[in-house]
Amino acid sequence: MFAYFGPRNWWPGETRFEIIVGAILTQSVAWRNVSKAIENLRAAGILTLEAMYKAPIEEIEKHIVPTLYWRMKAKKLRAFVNHIMDNYHGDLDKFLQKDKEELRRELLSLYGIGPETADSIILYAAEQPVFVVDAYTRRIFHRLGFFEESVSYDEMQQFFMKHIPPDVRYYNEYHALIVGIGNRFCSNKKPDCGNCPIQSVCRFKLRNKVENEG
DNA sequence: GTCCGGATAG
DNA sequence: CTATCTGGAC
Numbered sequence: 001m002f003a004y005f006g007p008r009n010w011w012p013g014e015t016r017f018e019i020i021v022g023a024i025l026t027q028s029v030a031w032r033n034v035s036k037a038i039e040n041l042r043a044a045g046i047l048t049l050e051a052m053y054k055a056p057i058e059e060i061e062k063h064i065v066p067t068l069y070w071r072m073k074a075k076k077l078r079a080f081v082n083h084i085m086d087n088y089h090g091d092l093d094k095f096l097q098k099d100k101e102e103l104r105r106e107l108l109s110l111y112g113i114g115p116e117t118a119d120s121i122i123l124y125a126a127e128q129p130v131f132v133v134d135a136y137t138r139r140i141f142h143r144l145g146f147f148e149e150s151v152s153y154d155e156m157q158q159f160f161m162k163h164i165p166p167d168v169r170y171y172n173e174y175h176a177l178i179v180g181i182g183n184r185f186c187s188n189k190k191p192d193c194g195n196c197p198i199q200s201v202c203r204f205k206l207r208n209k210v211e212n213e214g
Numbered sequence: 215g216t217c218c219g220g221a222t223a224g
Numbered sequence: 225c226t227a228t229c230t231g232g233a234c
Contacts, residue, residue: 030220072217134230
């Protein structure tokens with residue numbers, strides 16, 4: 001995967017707060033939509049913890065319309081911002097420096113933050129080594145032959161963290177590469193197995209070839 | 215399981 | 225036109 005894509009330099013974002021905003025906004029939506037929303041927020045001057053805390057919810061909503069579930073996501077952003085302002089006096093770094101297990105529990109207790117978003121924040125904003133898995137990871141590694149399709153988030157995460165030494169840079173790159181394979185080649189209905197850079201180690205390739213040729 | 219609900223490739 | 229997009233709450 002690395003030989004094909006090269007270093008992908010994730011996660012896009014000029015500040016830790018911006019990375020967190022991206023992690024929430026990208027739930028079930030293409031990154032290009034998130035990118036628009038973030039530029040809208042930046043132009044409006046509310047891409048900081050303090051500014052977003054003061055902004056009316058309607059103000060946040062209108063800038064993030066491109067991210068599909070904009071009404072819900074505005075609530076999610078507000079819930080996160082309120083938590084940091086109310087419990088950490090707006091000191092985001094103090095929050096992110098917490099022990100990663102404790103940080104994860106606290107993130108999961110917030111409205112709108114589930115396992116993948118929590119882990120994305122821990123890895124990409126707090127820069128602590130947790131392996132982020134997602135729907136692409138499930139699909140790809142199921143097709144490769146590692147998992148049942150019904151494998152849980154935690155089971156997948158434990159598998160990767162058992163076999164790959166904890167390293168922020170490596171975990172960062174690995175998840176980025178999985179997403180790259182997922183949205184370029186390993187789609188649900190019509191995967192492009194013939195051009196996929198990991199086809200030589202994939203079992204699904206053969207089945208897909210048979211189906212296409214009848 | 216359903217709801218949320220905009221942008222884009224093919 | 226519809227399938228899909230770096231999910232989570234209920």
